[in-house]
Amino acid sequence: MPELPEVETVKETLKLHLIGRKIIDIITPYPNIIKTDLVSFKAKMINQEFLDIKRYGKYLIFELTDISMISHLRMEGKYYLRERPDQFTKHEHVIFKLDDGKFLSYHDVRKFGTMELVEKNEVFNSLSLSKLGFEANDPNIDVNKIYPRFKNAKRPIKSVLLDQSVITGLGNIYVDETLFRSKIHPQELAYNLTKDEVKNLLINAKVVLDKAISLGGTTIRTYQSSFGVDGRFQNELKVHTLVGKPCSVCNTTIEKIRVGGRGTYFCPNCQKLKKL
Numbered sequence: 387m388p389e390l391p392e393v394e395t396v397k398e399t400l401k402l403h404l405i406g407r408k409i410i411d412i413i414t415p416y417p418n419i420i421k422t423d424l425v426s427f428k429a430k431m432i433n434q435e436f437l438d439i440k441r442y443g444k445y446l447i448f449e450l451t452d453i454s455m456i457s458h459l460r461m462e463g464k465y466y467l468r469e470r471p472d473q474f475t476k477h478e479h480v481i482f483k484l485d486d487g488k489f490l491s492y493h494d495v496r497k498f499g500t501m502e503l504v505e506k507n508e509v510f511n512s513l514s515l516s517k518l519g520f521e522a523n524d525p526n527i528d529v530n531k532i533y534p535r536f537k538n539a540k541r542p543i544k545s546v547l548l549d550q551s552v553i554t555g556l557g558n559i560y561v562d563e564t565l566f567r568s569k570i571h572p573q574e575l576a577y578n579l580t581k582d583e584v585k586n587l588l589i590n591a592k593v594v595l596d597k598a599i600s601l602g603g604t605t606i607r608t609y610q611s612s613f614g615v616d617g618r619f620q621n622e623l624k625v626h627t628l629v630g631k632p633c634s635v636c637n638t639t640i641e642k643i644r645v646g647g648r649g650t651y652f653c654p655n656c657q658k659l660k661k662l
């Protein structure tokens with residue numbers, strides 16, 4: 387699944403190709419990806435120009451002349467730029483024909499991805515974005531505002547960090563890496579953490595995400611970005627996917643457990659449960 391750094395890479399790559407381009411037609415082999423009424427989706431988007439592409443958490447926000455489109459890639463969505471119609475494959479569900487003769491094509495084997503149109507000044511009031519918490523790499527993130535969400539959570543810290551309404555943008559890979567850096571066991575109950583520990587967690591989340599963004603994200607078997615752009619953060623992973631390997635800090639063998647149904651990697655020596 388693409389996480390925040392991978393979506394950032396997709397955004398930057400799409401910007402290079404799309405800014406200034408106009409949509410002249412939309413073809414929808416599988417229109418269920420589109421959550422806005424299809425007739426109005428087409429009517430509002432055709433003849434619109436791509437002015438900018440932004441990202442919030444794992445959402446892409448396409449800023450067009452008069453309207454914005456919010457898109458989530460979910461499990462396996464990818465945007466491709468196609469030169470010719472004979473390059474389309476059977477998993478391409480929404481295709482935007484551009485004024486330079488090329489096509490922006492949305493590919494999604496699992497069909498879980500979404501697109502919806504919102505008025506430009508309503509992006510953050512939309513159903514998708516209004517429930518999201520602070521972005522994990524927001525430099526202005528305020529521990530005093532977030533700490534109550536931890537203090538009241540009798541859930542494992544890993545589950546709280548994956549809850550996008552608390553902090554948005556941390557997925558399975560980066561939560562494991564953030565907890566390792568913070569020396570916190572993934573099953574530690576969130577309400578056991580002190581404010582300083584939460585502050586330290588937030589700092590580490592930002593370090594991990596910023597580093598991953600600078601390396602173009604993580605390419606592991608579950609995700610490869612569109613345009614064949616591979617990330618390099620997989621070389622920086624300290625615990626995620628490394629079960630059976632020695633911890634880089636203490637040499638203890640990395641273990642894998644399940645927390646909230648998610649495969650979770652940690653060092654049992656560096657990340658001990660608190661004795662309360």
Ligand SMILES: [Zn+2]
Nearest residue numbers: 633636653656
């Ligand atoms: Zn260790």
